[in-house]
Every structure is written in structure tokens, then in C-alpha cells.
Amino acid sequence: MTSETRWLSTEESAAWVRLVALAELLPGALDAQLLRDAGLTHFEYGVLMALGAASDRTMRMTELASRTNATLPRLSHVARRLEERGLIRRFPCPEDRRATNATITDAGLQLIADAAPGHVETVRSNVLDALSPEQLEQLYAIAGAVLARLDPDERLAATSCQFSEGPAIARAG
């Protein structure tokens, strides 16, 4: 029954502590920069980016929630705020009248186009610039391995396009 807990070795503990610290500090750092420079949460930014990358700038709420790794209530609240700010619009889906479609507005596109450079710079200066090319590859593998445990359904594996290499989003204007 009580299968003698295997406590962490010194190496395991050291790596774990650092990972936890990283996981705790990173979101705050991302939010801080985006809030300061664009008035957006990192999550809101991700939502807008996902919509901006969608084929017709439109996505169903459920799909969007899945892509951004959010619960539906959370997305619903965020969507309401974004809509109030004129960054997205919501309207009932014609095909399935239960569903709601969300579309990013021109103002929304403009906002993320303006915000993207600063955000990328933050990502570089806080994370990527600290890593060698080998480490980048290792990070990819390690995070992948952990995510396979943490998120077996790979809901967010779909979360590509986050803000890839180019301004995939048309430079509004």
C-alpha cells in the first residue's frame, strides 16, 4: 500500500526548484510588459493573435478556448472585456446556433501589430537570448516530454502560430 516514497535526489530537487521558479516568474514577466506597453494580458494577447491568424479572422469560442488553453468560462469573460474595448466582435454562428463566433476587429489587429515587436523583444531578452542553439533544441525536447505528461490531449499543441517569425498579421492600415 504505502509504497515507500522515492524522495527527490539532490540533482532532481535542484532542477525541479528551478523549473518551479521559472514557471512562477515567467507569466508575470510577460504580463507586466504587455500590460505596460499595450494594456493587454499575455492571455488576451494570445487570444487576439489566434484570431488574427485564423483564416477569416474568425473562430468559434470553443476552438479558441482550446487553442489558447483556456476554460470556456474564462474565455467568455475575456471575450466580453475585449468586445467592450472594441478589439473583437462576437456573433452567433449561422451553422450551429448554439455556437458563437469571435472576430478580431481592425482596432484589434492594429493593437497586436503594435504590441508584437515589444513582446518579441521581451521574449528574446528574457529567455531566448540566454540560450545557446543546442539549449534551444534541448528545451524544445524537454518541454515536449513534460507536456506529453501534463497535457496528454495536447490541446495546446495546436497553439502554434502564437506569434511566429513574421508579422503573420497583416500590418493594419
Place this chain on the structure above:
Amino acid sequence: MTSETRWLSTEESAAWVRLVALAELLPGALDAQLLRDAGLTHFEYGVLMALGAASDRTMRMTELASRTNATLPRLSHVARRLEERGLIRRFPCPEDRRATNATITDAGLQLIADAAPGHVETVRSNVLDALSPEQLEQLYAIAGAVLARLDPDERLAATSCQFSEGPAIARAG
């Protein structure tokens, strides 16, 4: 002025997306298990562990906040709740009457002693077991490099002892 943003390469973007996903999912997974099995947040667990590892089971609030990487207001709120639950006690520090000392109670010790095995198991099954020894070492280096950027003051570098290899906490009873 507008120094042409260097967008992320495909490799960079892929690694980054995974890291962000990891940072977003990990805290929730830790909280979920601990809340379910011990009624504790991962942060509360960390606070209790830090106190349990302190020389006389006692620590000043500021020191504790630093060790757990929390703001003082946050710790104050959490300490109030923990005290209400009888897991810690607070009393003014004799030497510096501005300061407050927090001590973990026997009930608190008992709780983390009971909770630790399940938590370690979660850490193993969700993270450590997914990694090879080489990857563990790589993770240590990578997280260290990023933390140096993210947390230059290394406030949480002190956060050792998180729940290292043994029941450093005396098996209450």
C-alpha cells in the same frame, strides 16, 4: 530608432510556445493535486515547507516572502488563512518589534508530512519521470540561464529545501 524587430525563427517559436504552455499548465497541475489531497495551494505548501525546514520552525515574514518568491501582502494574506486553520502561528519578533515571526504548528507539520509523498509522486509522474538524466541536467542549466535574466536578484535562488530528498521535516507524532 525602430530597430527592425527580429522575429522568431521556426525553432525559436516552437520552443517558446512549448515553454509558455508548460509555464501555464504546471502551476495548475501542482495546485490541483495538493488542493485535492491536502487542501493546500502549492504556494501554501511551499510556505509550510520553508517553515518546517527553518532551524526553529520559525522565520520572519520578510525572509519567508523572499524564500517563497512572494510579495509581502500576498504572504500576509496567506499567513492569515494558515493561522486561522491552525497550521502556523504569528507573533511579534522580540528583537525587532516591527517584524513578525511565523512558526509552523504541529498540525502544520503533520499536514505537510502527510502531503509530501503525494506531491513528490505528482512531481515525478508529471515531470521528472519524463526526463532522462541528461535532460535533467540540461533543464537545470537552461532554467538557470533563464532565471538569471528573469530574476537577476536571485531572490528565489535561496528557495532550496523546497522538499528535497528526505522528510527533512520530522515525522510529527
Place this chain on the structure above:
DNA sequence: TGTAATCAGTTGTCGCGTCAACCAATGCGG
């Protein structure tokens, strides 16, 4: 010694995310 600046900690307010409850539409078995 007296006054200003700083430190340690608490408290209140606000915003966000979770959870549970709810409504509406769809699909499915009879």
C-alpha cells in the same frame, strides 16, 4: 534629542479565473 526617511507588516479594493448553475440548441433513441 528631535525629525525625517525607511523598513516591516497589515488591510482594503479591485480584477481575473474557477466553479457551479443555468439556458439554448442539437442529436439520438424510441
Place this chain on the structure above:
DNA sequence: CCGCATTGGTTGACGCGACAACTGATTACA
């Protein structure tokens, strides 16, 4: 075609963390 489960989404209440304002003690400095 009718009931019933399921899906899609919204809403409201609650809890936690951030921030700002505040109290009280200590130090610095004149």
C-alpha cells in the same frame, strides 16, 4: 415526433493575488 442526454456558451459568486494606502517601529542625521 417526443423525450433526454449532450454540446456550446453565458452568468454569478467566490477566492486569491496585485497594488496602494496606511500604521508602527527603527535608523540616520542634524
